[in-house]
Amino acid sequence: MERKEKPTELAMAKRVSIFEAGLKKPQASTARVRVSVRLRPYMSQDDEKNEGPCVRGTGGNSLEIVNWRNTMETMQYQFDAFYGDGSSQQEVYLGSVKPVLTHLLSGQNASIFAYGPTGAGKTHTMLGSPDQPGVIPRAVRDVFQMVREQSVLPSNEEWEFTTTMSYLEIYNEKVLDLLQPKDLKDQDLPIREDKDKNILIPGLTQKLISSFTDFENHFIPASQNRTVASTKLNSRSSRSHTVLLIKVVKSLRRPPFRQLTGKLYLIDLAGSEDNRRTGNQGIRLKESGAINSSLFVLSKVVDALNQGLPRIPYRDSKLTRLLQDSLGGSAHSVMITNLAPEFKYYFDTLTALNFAAKSKQIINKPFTRETVQPTALKRPREESPTRMPAKKKMEAQNISGEVSTESAPGVSVSSRSSHNEVYDGSVMERLLMLEKMMMGTPERERLALLKTVQQSRKEIQELREKQKELEAKAQEAQSLLAQQNTLQPSNSSNAEGKVKRNIRPLANKPISVAAPCSKQQAVVSPLQVSRVNPLQQNISEVETSKKTKTSKKTEQLEGKENMEEFQCKVNSGLLKKSEEMILNLLNTGSLQDLKELQRIGDKKARLIMGYRELNGQFKQVADLANIAGFSDKQVATFLKANLLSTIAR
Numbered sequence: 001m002e003r004k005e006k007p008t009e010l011a012m013a014k015r016v017s018i019f020e021a022g023l024k025k026p027q028a029s030t031a032r033v034r035v036s037v038r039l040r041p042y043m044s045q046d047d048e049k050n051e052g053p054c055v056r057g058t059g060g061n062s063l064e065i066v067n068w069r070n071t072m073e074t075m076q077y078q079f080d081a082f083y084g085d086g087s088s089q090q091e092v093y094l095g096s097v098k099p100v101l102t103h104l105l106s107g108q109n110a111s112i113f114a115y116g117p118t119g120a121g122k123t124h125t126m127l128g129s130p131d132q133p134g135v136i137p138r139a140v141r142d143v144f145q146m147v148r149e150q151s152v153l154p155s156n157e158e159w160e161f162t163t164t165m166s167y168l169e170i171y172n173e174k175v176l177d178l179l180q181p182k183d184l185k186d187q188d189l190p191i192r193e194d195k196d197k198n199i200l201i202p203g204l205t206q207k208l209i210s211s212f213t214d215f216e217n218h219f220i221p222a223s224q225n226r227t228v229a230s231t232k233l234n235s236r237s238s239r240s241h242t243v244l245l246i247k248v249v250k251s252l253r254r255p256p257f258r259q260l261t262g263k264l265y266l267i268d269l270a271g272s273e274d275n276r277r278t279g280n281q282g283i284r285l286k287e288s289g290a291i292n293s294s295l296f297v298l299s300k301v302v303d304a305l306n307q308g309l310p311r312i313p314y315r316d317s318k319l320t321r322l323l324q325d326s327l328g329g330s331a332h333s334v335m336i337t338n339l340a341p342e343f344k345y346y347f348d349t350l351t352a353l354n355f356a357a358k359s360k361q362i363i364n365k366p367f368t369r370e371t372v373q374p375t376a377l378k379r380p381r382e383e384s385p386t387r388m389p390a391k392k393k394m395e396a397q398n399i400s401g402e403v404s405t406e407s408a409p410g411v412s413v414s415s416r417s418s419h420n421e422v423y424d425g426s427v428m429e430r431l432l433m434l435e436k437m438m439m440g441t442p443e444r445e446r447l448a449l450l451k452t453v454q455q456s457r458k459e460i461q462e463l464r465e466k467q468k469e470l471e472a473k474a475q476e477a478q479s480l481l482a483q484q485n486t487l488q489p490s491n492s493s494n495a496e497g498k499v500k501r502n503i504r505p506l507a508n509k510p511i512s513v514a515a516p517c518s519k520q521q522a523v524v525s526p527l528q529v530s531r532v533n534p535l536q537q538n539i540s541e542v543e544t545s546k547k548t549k550t551s552k553k554t555e556q557l558e559g560k561e562n563m564e565e566f567q568c569k570v571n572s573g574l575l576k577k578s579e580e581m582i583l584n585l586l587n588t589g590s591l592q593d594l595k596e597l598q599r600i601g602d603k604k605a606r607l608i609m610g611y612r613e614l615n616g617q618f619k620q621v622a623d624l625a626n627i628a629g630f631s632d633k634q635v636a637t638f639l640k641a642n643l644l645s646t647i648a649r
């Protein structure tokens with residue numbers, strides 16, 4: 001083929017090189033998006049007209065494509081790397097992917113995504129096959145290897161490493177959790193951004209993984225959840241964009257409990273496609289519409305970044321919202337553009353090449369993500385069947401007789417022990433994980449692991465002792481409180497003890513005693529119940545003032561005003577205690593725990609988890625009002641309903 005360049009594409013190619021020539025050397029904190037191109041082997045069955053390939057490599061990082069206006073000319077492109085049709089999975093992985101993985105362990109994000117026309121080899125590159133494993137299995141293996149190597153280093157003696165995975169797909173503009181069973185995966189998850197512009201998906205399942213086998217056990221069934229279908233261009237075409245997230249958390253085992261979090265996104269995009277050629281109709285056509293429009297927004301995002309526009313349209317599609325970290329964000333990013341050499345893909349190939357060329361101008365700003373845990377290590381928020389449900393947790397707290405006595409400045413016994421519970425669980429989990437890991441670990445690494453196991457055992461022992469100490473303090477404080485109560489006037493002496501003894505537990509969900517049962521009545525039902533059951537006699541400091549006498553006021557039981565009135569009726573110590581329990585649950589409860597609270601359904605529970613992810617712990621229950629979807633009135637109703645049912649337990 002003769003090499004001559006077509007003006008417009010040449011301009012594109014030149015613009016890139018001029019840009020690169022004029023580009024100031026990126027500072028340490030910036031990293032350009034790396035763009036590699038991979039050409040899949042020519043497939044004669046894909047070339048009905050027997051025209052031969054239209055694109056070929058011209059060097060280690062360049063290629064040429066026939067000029068459609070004049071087939072005697074070609075256009076040239078240069079990238080960070082070019083992998084020809086004979087390239088192996090290993091070459092692509094070692095050349096373009098492995099170098100960015102090292103950032104993970106130092107708390108930085110990395111993102112690898114495969115882009116290109118349908119049938120050009122994206123899934124082959126990312127996933128591969130059992131005999132030709134692609135980027136995903138290779139990267140996951142290496143992450144485990146790196147973690148193993150790091151954890152045996154003497155300098156990392158005080159650090160522990162935790163690896164988790166999440167897996168999702170964006171199908172028809174919905175974010176679906178692939179780690180959920182098929183019948184539960186249809187819930188569209190929200191995408192949020194924290195103050196550091198990290199993209200988060202509250203409610204997305206995270207699985208703790210400690211070996212490649214663990215990973216496979218979750219990944220293989222989840223991959224079967226993925227939406228694929230046959231089109232004219234590919235018998236197993238991906239109809240969705242899939243994202244595998246591997247998170248490595250490096251945590252200091254002692255105060256100040258520093259944590260470095262590195263995330264690796266492995267993304268297989270759905271193919272850009274021309275429906276005239278795919279023969280798509282009906283549902284396939286709808287899918288194509290969603291795929292094409294998200295890829296169109298992706299292109300607009302890249303244009304806006306390149307032009308330095310003030311508004312980057314990340315929010316215009318779920319895909320770009322999710323890639324916000326990777327393009328113009330905080331990740332070290334690698335785009336692998338896959339191409340098919342046959343003429344029938346010509347225009348898709350040209351579009352993909354131009355997109356790839358402009359993408360390599362994007363500069364990201366990776367940074368190390370480090371947090372400090374004020375008290376102890378937190379477990380990853382995983383849905384775990386072994387976690388105690390909310391009701392039981394509250395019961396357990398009551399049984400242990402905890403009181404919110406300040407045993408150290410600013411830290412209540414109750415919040416402390418609950419932290420210990422979490423920490424203890426985390427250490428236990430780690431111990432089990434380590435023991436499991438050792439079974440398949442080579443001799444030389446076993447010694448180092450044994451040492452970590454011993455360390456974990458020691459920590460558990462220390463925690464147990466600490467817990468005993470705290471329990472003793474709590475008991476002491478409780479008896480003090482009891483003494484104080486006996487010294488108080490008689491109308492306040494029937495406070496806590498009696499309430500506990502006499503109250504019939506309230507049903508978990510509000511029961512309306514008044515008919516007919518409208519939604520509004522359901523909202524106030526806990527109080528209605530309280531007015532007809534023995535609770536009323538046992539609540540201390542019941543006011544006989546005009547407030548309770550006014551029948552109109554008892555009808556409008558929602559809202560702030562009523563909350564105040566309600567609070568006046570109930571012993572303030574009890575209120576404080578149960579409010580603390582609710583707060584504790586808001587800050588540490590799993591999705592299931594939260595759903596067991598009154599007035600909290602699945603959506604609200606996910607919003608609460610999302611808020612926690614974005615803003616950290618709730619300082620008070622009233623902070624719920626900061627979440628979109630919770631009005632002041634709803635917060636008041638929530639508090640009222642849960643305070644009462646908590647007291648009743």
Ligand SMILES: Nc1ncnc2c1ncn2[C@@H]1O[C@H](COP(=O)(O)OP(=O)(O)OP(=O)(O)O)[C@@H](O)[C@H]1O
Pocket residue numbers: 039040041116117118119120121122123124125234236237238239269270271272338
């Ligand atoms: N480098 C390669 N070597 C050998 N075969 C390949 C290569 N790349 C792709 N293929 C084969 O080409 C076909 C299409 O590839 P693949 O399914 O990976 O495409 P895709 O880009 O993911 O398509 P879609 O967007 O429709 O999901 C598959 O049969 C795959 O095995």
